[in-house]
Amino acid sequence: MTQVIPISRSDVLDCTTNAVISEKGQREVFCGLTGIIWLHRKIQDAFFLVVGSRTCAHLIQSAAGVMIFAEPRFGTAIIDERDLAGIADANDELDRVVSELLTRRQDIKLLFLVGSCPSEVIKLDLSRAANRLNGKHGSRTRVISYSGSGIETTFTQGEDACLSALTPTLPNRRTRGKHLLIVGTLADVVEDQLSTLLRKMGIEHFDFLPPRNSSKLPEVGAETLCLLAQPFLADTAKQLESRGVKRLRAPFPLGAEGTTQWLQAAATAFDVDQKLFEEVTHAPYQRAKQSIERHRAQLEGKSITFLPDSQLEIPLARFVYQELHMKLLEIGTPYLHRQIMGPELEQLPRTTRLSEGQALELQLDRCDADQPDLIVCGLGLANPLEAKGFTTKWSIELVFTPIQGYEQAGDLAALFSRPFARKLKLVA
Amino acid sequence: MQLTLWTYEGPPHVGAMRVATAMTDVHYVLHAPQGDTYADLLFTMIERLPRRPPVTYTTFQARDLGGDTAQLFKEAASSAFDRFKPSAVLVGSSCTAELIQDDPGGLAKALNLSVPVIPLELPAYQRKENWGASETFYQLVRSLAKPAAKDTSPPSAKPSCNILGPTALGFRHRDDVREISQLLQALGVDVNVVAPLNASVNDIQRLANADFNVVLYPEIASTTASWLERQFGQPFTRVMPIGVSATREFIREVATLTKLPIPDGLEKDMHSVWYSRSVDSTYLTGKRVFLFGDASHVVAAARFASEEMGFEVVGIGTYSREFAREVREAAKKYHVEPLITDDYLAVEEQIKSLHPELILGTQMERHIAKRLSIPCAVISAPVHIQDFPARYAPQMGFEGANVLFDTWVHPLMMGLEEHLLGMFREDFEFHDGAAPSHLGSSRVAEPQATALKGSAQIDLPKPPTSLTSPSSWSAEAEKELGKIPFFVRGKARRNTERYAMDQGLSTITVETLYDAKAHFSR
Numbered sequence: 001m002t003q004v005i006p007i008s009r010s011d012v013l014d015c016t017t018n019a020v021i022s023e024k025g026q027r028e029v030f031c032g033l034t035g036i037i038w039l040h041r042k043i044q045d046a047f048f049l050v051v052g053s054r055t056c057a058h059l060i061q062s063a064a065g066v067m068i069f070a071e072p073r074f075g076t077a078i079i080d081e082r083d084l085a086g087i088a089d090a091n092d093e094l095d096r097v098v099s100e101l102l103t104r105r106q107d108i109k110l111l112f113l114v115g116s117c118p119s120e121v122i123k124l125d126l127s128r129a130a131n132r133l134n135g136k137h138g139s140r141t142r143v144i145s146y147s148g149s150g151i152e153t154t155f156t157q158g159e160d161a162c163l164s165a166l167t168p169t170l171p172n173r174r175t176r177g178k179h180l181l182i183v184g185t186l187a188d189v190v191e192d193q194l195s196t197l198l199r200k201m202g203i204e205h206f207d208f209l210p211p212r213n214s215s216k217l218p219e220v221g222a223e224t225l226c227l228l229a230q231p232f233l234a235d236t237a238k239q240l241e242s243r244g245v246k247r248l249r250a251p252f253p254l255g256a257e258g259t260t261q262w263l264q265a266a267a268t269a270f271d272v273d274q275k276l277f278e279e280v281t282h283a284p285y286q287r288a289k290q291s292i293e294r295h296r297a298q299l300e301g302k303s304i305t306f307l308p309d310s311q312l313e314i315p316l317a318r319f320v321y322q323e324l325h326m327k328l329l330e331i332g333t334p335y336l337h338r339q340i341m342g343p344e345l346e347q348l349p350r351t352t353r354l355s356e357g358q359a360l361e362l363q364l365d366r367c368d369a370d371q372p373d374l375i376v377c378g379l380g381l382a383n384p385l386e387a388k389g390f391t392t393k394w395s396i397e398l399v400f401t402p403i404q405g406y407e408q409a410g411d412l413a414a415l416f417s418r419p420f421a422r423k424l425k426l427v428a
Numbered sequence: 429m430q431l432t433l434w435t436y437e438g439p440p441h442v443g444a445m446r447v448a449t450a451m452t453d454v455h456y457v458l459h460a461p462q463g464d465t466y467a468d469l470l471f472t473m474i475e476r477l478p479r480r481p482p483v484t485y486t487t488f489q490a491r492d493l494g495g496d497t498a499q500l501f502k503e504a505a506s507s508a509f510d511r512f513k514p515s516a517v518l519v520g521s522s523c524t525a526e527l528i529q530d531d532p533g534g535l536a537k538a539l540n541l542s543v544p545v546i547p548l549e550l551p552a553y554q555r556k557e558n559w560g561a562s563e564t565f566y567q568l569v570r571s572l573a574k575p576a577a578k579d580t581s582p583p584s585a586k587p588s589c590n591i592l593g594p595t596a597l598g599f600r601h602r603d604d605v606r607e608i609s610q611l612l613q614a615l616g617v618d619v620n621v622v623a624p625l626n627a628s629v630n631d632i633q634r635l636a637n638a639d640f641n642v643v644l645y646p647e648i649a650s651t652t653a654s655w656l657e658r659q660f661g662q663p664f665t666r667v668m669p670i671g672v673s674a675t676r677e678f679i680r681e682v683a684t685l686t687k688l689p690i691p692d693g694l695e696k697d698m699h700s701v702w703y704s705r706s707v708d709s710t711y712l713t714g715k716r717v718f719l720f721g722d723a724s725h726v727v728a729a730a731r732f733a734s735e736e737m738g739f740e741v742v743g744i745g746t747y748s749r750e751f752a753r754e755v756r757e758a759a760k761k762y763h764v765e766p767l768i769t770d771d772y773l774a775v776e777e778q779i780k781s782l783h784p785e786l787i788l789g790t791q792m793e794r795h796i797a798k799r800l801s802i803p804c805a806v807i808s809a810p811v812h813i814q815d816f817p818a819r820y821a822p823q824m825g826f827e828g829a830n831v832l833f834d835t836w837v838h839p840l841m842m843g844l845e846e847h848l849l850g851m852f853r854e855d856f857e858f859h860d861g862a863a864p865s866h867l868g869s870s871r872v873a874e875p876q877a878t879a880l881k882g883s884a885q886i887d888l889p890k891p892p893t894s895l896t897s898p899s900s901w902s903a904e905a906e907k908e909l910g911k912i913p914f915f916v917r918g919k920a921r922r923n924t925e926r927y928a929m930d931q932g933l934s935t936i937t938v939e940t941l942y943d944a945k946a947h948f949s950r
Contacts, residue, residue: 031463093429117524150463380468387478
């Protein structure tokens with residue numbers, strides 16, 4: 001049961017050595033600042049202060065869609081001409097804004113200074129600013145900096161930058177014994193489900209990064225093993241490795257198969273008895289399979305192209321190929337990290353076209369030539385592609401919706417089938 | 429440096445995008461890093477445009493900064509030109525590119541494209557979206573407009589005008605253009621060009637052929653209209669035709685400019701004036717309203733609110749600093765302090781302290797209103813997807829006045845409904861906790877028990893606004909209160925308690941009840 005279900009089709013698997021189309025041009029993606037939208041919901045006593053321009057503020061507000069919170073736990077210190085002309089010292093100004101903010105928001109225990117394109121270009125040193133501000137406010141609020149700038153980070157890489165800035169501050173683990181660290185933001189409900197499964201297998205010592213509260217930073221040490229729950233965390237993994245943490249090789253917990261393989265990696269590392277593992281995973285695995293089935297009937301044989309967005313593209317492609325039996329045309333990803341993606345690429349058919357980076361117009365030309373049944377793309381492109389007759393799925397929904405783990409496998413499949421179901425319903 | 433949580437306007441290059449996207453055959457090459465493409469979704473998702481904005485982003489990265497970002501710009505511009513074949517190219521920088529000073533204008537000129545290239549200088553650390561739209565439109569017109577063609581039209585030809593200001597992502601621009609075009613047609617005026625919305629480069633070139641200009645949205649078109657007046661002697665309209673009075677003024681303004689008589693029947697589909705005079709609207713009188721938005725919509729809406737709805741304007745403000753003067757003047761008229769700010773929290777504070785009964789604002793105020801449970805209607809950009817309705821819903825002209833009446837009344841409880849609620853408030857089948865009777869009596873909610881405590885001894889549910897009163901009711905006073913007609917009893921109780929508290933009385937007697945009545949009926 002834990003074996004990968006052999007696909008009835010005669011595809012030759014493994015595209016780890018496939019040539020990759022590497023392109024440079026217009027990128028239709030968000031920058032790393034966008035990660036603030038989910039990170040601030042996860043770490044509930046943290047504030048994210050972008051040091052940037054009006055564009056940065058407008059971006060986060062537009063990407064977040066609605067303003068649910070009057071005083072959100074993120075904001076922008078907007079650089080103005082006085083700062084640029086040197087009339088005001090940008091560092092003094094930043095200190096003033098931070099003091100104002102922390103006076104107003106006494107509940108904030110962790111402040112992220114988030115670098116942006118303008119702050120990078122004017123070389124405003126936010127790590128020095130963080131040190132300075134820690135001296136002033138550190139007793140109550142810890143200050144950490146990272147960059148979410150578009151010149152350095154693409155969309156989900158913002159989370160990578162945030163977590164790798166957080167990693168050096170994780171306390172040293174003193175307790176003996178193996179310890180598991182699950183890395184990458186997951187919805188609380190997903191964390192809870194995975195926790196239950198791990199405990200049933202007898203794995204008791206595990207933590208999640210990022211934590212729900214900044215006072216509960218997980219400890220790491222030489223006996224810590226880490227398992228990435230999100231595929232875009234290469235720098236964080238590297239940082240953790242430098243702390244002596246060992247990274248477990250696994251695909252990502254998407255779909256029944258992905259989740260099983262991901263859990264298996266933990267089980268093997270913790271010497272969990274295989275029989276116990278199967279006992280624990282049997283029922284949820286079957287449930288997941290069952291919930292996927294209905295959608296597979298609708299999606300089997302349909303072709304799909306992923307435009308680059310969140311780096312979730314390759315694991316998602318593996319899921320739609322393996323469990324929904326869709327036909328992969330092109331999988332675009334902003335960055336291809338072969339080591340981290342290895343266990344995923346092994347399970348993709350060799351005919352898959354992989355592309356890295358983006359030259360938007362050329363990629364859209366390929367869509368025109370390929371005529372995929374479904375295009376997974378960003379919000380800026382979805383309606384124009386629909387108007388041209390394509391069927392699309394907003395990629396951002398795949399980032400904001402809980403899709404990991406067994407109980408979400410059906411929801412994940414539904415995200416792909418819903419655009420078709422809707423088109424079938426509409427007759428006008 | 430200024431701390432900002434939410435922003436009313438985007439950066440100025442988004443204003444330029446609104447102009448470029450409105451037009452049919454220009455392309456905007458924007459020197460910008462990855463991430464700035466977020467602006468596309470404003471158009472494709474919020475306005476639901478079925479096409480991509482005509483914008484190419486150079487997408488430079490950190491590793492390009494040491495190298496040749498200028499070359500990157502030139503390549504992006506020339507391949508965009510080859511691919512999209514625009515009739516004119518706009519070039520400019522977003523905030524980050526402004527810092528690296530590559531001079532997109534100069535670089536594009538060096539490409540020797542076969543169409544006009546219009547460089548845009550939009551200082552991102554100083555200016556904002558509306559200014560960016562205005563400046564872009566102005567630069568386009570300045571570069572492209574030609575002197576009027578030799579007048580070959582017969583002397584009997586109708587006077588003509590241009591309609592200036594509507595853009596992509598504008599609040600109801602599509603419908604305002606239709607309404608005002610129809611009105612102008614009815615007045616006997618031809619519309620030469622509407623710009624920038626749906627205009628081509630060729631249309632911009634023939635702007636001077638019109639006799640005058642209609643400035644629909646001053647924030648975007650004033651600068652251009654003034655230039656056209658200086659350059660080609662075209663006068664322009666000053667009145668924004670929002671509301672019946674303003675529309676009539678606008679008609680007189682056009683009639684004066686064209687020396688045309690005002691035909692009959694222009695107002696045949698106008699209903700808002702009668703609806704407002706209908707007795708059911710009496711309850712609208714003196715409703716306390718707070719207005720916030722762009723300057724021209726706020727000033728126009730305040731006038732409609734006060735003169736045509738009978739509301740009381742208790743607060744007025746704008747985020748457009750460039751047009752603050754107009755709002756200050758309007759504020760004087762309503763004897764209120766204007767709020768000129770783009771700090772969302774300041775607006776929320778002001779609303780909290782004013783306790784308005786209706787908020788007329790942008791989508792930001794819609795969120796404030798939702799949090800504070802105050803009715804709200806949207807009158808100005810920035811707006812969200814629900815403010816791009818499928819149906820025809822202009823803000824301007826006589827149909828616009830109909831729309832305003834409906835959409836402002838809608839969030840309020842209907843007048844008759846309000847009276848009935850007051851009258852039957854204590855009825856056992858009709859109190860705050862009761863479910864509507866058509867849903868079946870089993871749905872009756874819990875507080876029923878307290879509401880049934882005997883007719884003379886009814887405990888009104890405490891209104892949420894009342895402060896915890898230290899005064900207690902004497903038995904006689906309570907009994908006396910029971911004699912007061914039940915549909916005003918709640919108000920009498922509240923007023924009496926407030927009065928007692930102000931007077932520092934610990935017990936409310938029958939005397940207090942009537943003292944309070946006298947006090948409040950002054």
